[in-house]
Amino acid sequence: MRVRVGYSNKVLPYILVAPQVIITLVFFIWPASQALYQSVQRQDPFGLRTRFVGLDNFAAILEDPGYLNSLYVTAIFSISVAALALGLALLLAVSADRVIRGATAYKTLLIWPYAVAPAVAGVLWMFLFNPTIGSVAFALKALGYDWNHLLDGNQAMLLVVLAATWKQISYNFIFFLAGLQAIPKSLIEAAAIDGAGRNRRFWTIILPLLSPTAFFLLVVNVVYAFFDTFGIIHSVTSGGPARATEILVYKVYYDAFEALDLGGSAAQSVILMAIVISLTVVQFRYVERRVHY
Amino acid sequence: MIEKKGMGTWLTHAVLILGVLTVAFPIYVTFVASSLTLREVLDAPMTLIPGSHLVENYRTALFSGTRMNATPVAGMLLNSLIMALVIASGKIVISLLSAFAVVYFRFPLRMVFFWMIFITLMLPVEVRILPTFKVVSDLEMLNSFPGLTIPLIASATATFLFRQFFMTIPDELVEASKIDGAGPMRFFRDVLLPLSRTNIAALFVILFIYGWNQYLWPLLITTDHRMDTIVIGIRRMLAAGDDQIEWPVVMATTMLAMIPPVLVVVVMQRWFVKGLVDSEK
Structure with missing residues (x-):
C-alpha cells in the first residue's frame, strides 16, 4: 500500500485507530477465537467441567442428521433465492433500461423494498399466506389448492423463499441497471447495423458484458440467503414445520440459545466462519479477474 | 436510438408494471389491514378496499400497543431511531478516523491494524453469536443502548470506502495545508x-x-x-399464544416499522x- 505525503506523529495515529481497533478486538476477534476454542471443548451436563475433545464436536455435527438436514435446507433455500432474485431483477432491469418514458418512476417504485427489514418482509408475506385469513391463501383455496405452511414443509420453504426474494430483487435491480447503463451504446448500435435483432443483441453482447455484475451479485445473494435471512426464518416459520426451513444460521442460534449445546454451536459457528471466509475470498479473488470478456 | 417503438415497448411496460x-402488493394488503377492524380482517376473504379505522388503529399501536403486549409503539420507534442513528454515525466517525490514520x-503496526479491520468484514454477527453475546453480558451491557450499538459500530466496509476516497485526494492539498501551517x-x-x-x-443512508x-x-x-x-416489537405482538392476534394493530405497527x-431511501x-454501489466495490 502506497504511503503518500503524510504526517509524522508518534501518538496521534494510534489514538485515531483506537476506537475501531478496540471494538474489533473486543467484539470480533476475541469472540471468534472463543468460538474456535469452544469448538474443541466439551462441557459436562452441569457446566462444571470442560475438557478437550479435539475434533469430536465437528465429527458429531457432521454425523448428526439434524445438521445434514440443515445443510440441505440451506442449499435449497439459497439456490432458490439467488436464482429467483437474480432472474427477476435482470428481467426488470433490462426492461427499465429499454423504456424511455417513466424509467425514473419505475426505478423509484422498484428499489424501496431494500429498506424493509427481513423480519418485516417475513411478516408481510406471512399475513398474505396465513391459512385462515390470508388473501393469497384464500385465493389458492378457491382454486382448489390447499395452503397451510404451518403443516406442509414444502409450502413453508416456498413462503420463506418468496419473502427473501421479494426483499432482494431491488438490490439486484440497482446493480443490474447500473451495469446495463455502463455498456457503451455504440456497441449495441453497431450490432444493430450489422443486422442483429433484439434477442441476438441481448444474448451475444449485453449478457456477456453483464457477466461480472451477475457473478458478483451471485456471491452477494448467496451470502444474503445464508446470513441475512435469519429474521425471515425466525419470524415466519421458526425453522419449522419439522425443521423444514431450519437454515444453518437459525440452527446455530437455536442450538446455542434454546438447546444450550455450547460445543456443538461453537463448532457450527466455526464451519459458518469458514463458509463466509471462502465466499469473501471468492468475491475478492475471482469476481473481478476471471469474468471479463 | 434503435427500435424504441412497436410491440416490444408495450411488452416492456407490461413487464415493469407487473413487477411494480x-x-x-404485500404492502398494499398490509396497509388495508391496518385500516380495518379485527372482525373485518378475520372475515375471509379480507376486503382489498381501505376501511375507516386507520387513525384509530395507528393511535392504539402508537400509544397503547396490543392487549397482550401492552408496550406502546411510540417508545419502540424512538429506540429504533436511537439505535439506527448511533450505529450509522458511530460507524462513519470511527471509520473516517481510522482511514485517516491509515x-x-x-x-509501526499500520498494516496489522489494517488487516485486523479487514477481518471484521468476514465475521458477521450471525457466525459468532454465542461468544459475542457472552462478551456483552460479561461487560454488563445487556438491555442497554451501548450494548445494542457499540458491538455493531466497527465497520470494515466504511473504512475501506473512506480509504479509497482519501487515496484519490491530490498530495498537493496536503502540502499546501502544511505550508499554511495546518496540523493533521x-x-x-x-x-x-x-x-x-x-x-x-x-x-449514512x-x-x-x-x-x-x-x-x-x-x-x-x-x-x-x-x-x-420496533422490528422486535412486531415479533412479540405476533407471539400472542392462544389469544387472537390483533391484526389491525399489528399491521399498523408493521407499516410504522x-x-x-x-422514506430515507426514496427521499435520498x-x-x-x-x-x-460504492460500498460493495
Missing part, C-alpha cells in the same frame, strides 16, 4: 471532511437502514420490553444508489 404491482500516517487534525477537519460530504451522505433493520442482535441483547426496537427507512435516492 407484485412488489407493492492513509496519512506512517507508523486541522487538515482533517477543514479539507478532508468537506471533501467527503457526498460519501458520508451516501454511506445505507448504514441507517442497516441499523434500523437489525433483528438478531436486539433479539439477543434486550429482554426488557422498554428496550424493544417500514415508513422511516423507506441518489445518495442511496451511490452508497450501495
Whole structure:
C-alpha cells in the first residue's frame, strides 16, 4: 500500500485507530477465537467441567442428521433465492433500461423494498399466506389448492423463499441497471447495423458484458440467503414445520440459545466462519479477474 | 436510438408494471389491514378496499400497543431511531478516523491494524453469536443502548470506502495545508471532511437502514420490553399464544416499522444508489 505525503506523529495515529481497533478486538476477534476454542471443548451436563475433545464436536455435527438436514435446507433455500432474485431483477432491469418514458418512476417504485427489514418482509408475506385469513391463501383455496405452511414443509420453504426474494430483487435491480447503463451504446448500435435483432443483441453482447455484475451479485445473494435471512426464518416459520426451513444460521442460534449445546454451536459457528471466509475470498479473488470478456 | 417503438415497448411496460404491482402488493394488503377492524380482517376473504379505522388503529399501536403486549409503539420507534442513528454515525466517525490514520500516517503496526479491520468484514454477527453475546453480558451491557450499538459500530466496509476516497485526494492539498501551517487534525477537519460530504451522505443512508433493520442482535441483547426496537416489537405482538392476534394493530405497527427507512431511501435516492454501489466495490 502506497504511503503518500503524510504526517509524522508518534501518538496521534494510534489514538485515531483506537476506537475501531478496540471494538474489533473486543467484539470480533476475541469472540471468534472463543468460538474456535469452544469448538474443541466439551462441557459436562452441569457446566462444571470442560475438557478437550479435539475434533469430536465437528465429527458429531457432521454425523448428526439434524445438521445434514440443515445443510440441505440451506442449499435449497439459497439456490432458490439467488436464482429467483437474480432472474427477476435482470428481467426488470433490462426492461427499465429499454423504456424511455417513466424509467425514473419505475426505478423509484422498484428499489424501496431494500429498506424493509427481513423480519418485516417475513411478516408481510406471512399475513398474505396465513391459512385462515390470508388473501393469497384464500385465493389458492378457491382454486382448489390447499395452503397451510404451518403443516406442509414444502409450502413453508416456498413462503420463506418468496419473502427473501421479494426483499432482494431491488438490490439486484440497482446493480443490474447500473451495469446495463455502463455498456457503451455504440456497441449495441453497431450490432444493430450489422443486422442483429433484439434477442441476438441481448444474448451475444449485453449478457456477456453483464457477466461480472451477475457473478458478483451471485456471491452477494448467496451470502444474503445464508446470513441475512435469519429474521425471515425466525419470524415466519421458526425453522419449522419439522425443521423444514431450519437454515444453518437459525440452527446455530437455536442450538446455542434454546438447546444450550455450547460445543456443538461453537463448532457450527466455526464451519459458518469458514463458509463466509471462502465466499469473501471468492468475491475478492475471482469476481473481478476471471469474468471479463 | 434503435427500435424504441412497436410491440416490444408495450411488452416492456407490461413487464415493469407487473413487477411494480407484485412488489407493492404485500404492502398494499398490509396497509388495508391496518385500516380495518379485527372482525373485518378475520372475515375471509379480507376486503382489498381501505376501511375507516386507520387513525384509530395507528393511535392504539402508537400509544397503547396490543392487549397482550401492552408496550406502546411510540417508545419502540424512538429506540429504533436511537439505535439506527448511533450505529450509522458511530460507524462513519470511527471509520473516517481510522482511514485517516491509515492513509496519512506512517507508523509501526499500520498494516496489522489494517488487516485486523479487514477481518471484521468476514465475521458477521450471525457466525459468532454465542461468544459475542457472552462478551456483552460479561461487560454488563445487556438491555442497554451501548450494548445494542457499540458491538455493531466497527465497520470494515466504511473504512475501506473512506480509504479509497482519501487515496484519490491530490498530495498537493496536503502540502499546501502544511505550508499554511495546518496540523493533521486541522487538515482533517477543514479539507478532508468537506471533501467527503457526498460519501458520508451516501454511506449514512445505507448504514441507517442497516441499523434500523437489525433483528438478531436486539433479539439477543434486550429482554426488557422498554428496550424493544420496533422490528422486535412486531415479533412479540405476533407471539400472542392462544389469544387472537390483533391484526389491525399489528399491521399498523408493521407499516410504522417500514415508513422511516423507506422514506430515507426514496427521499435520498441518489445518495442511496451511490452508497450501495460504492460500498460493495
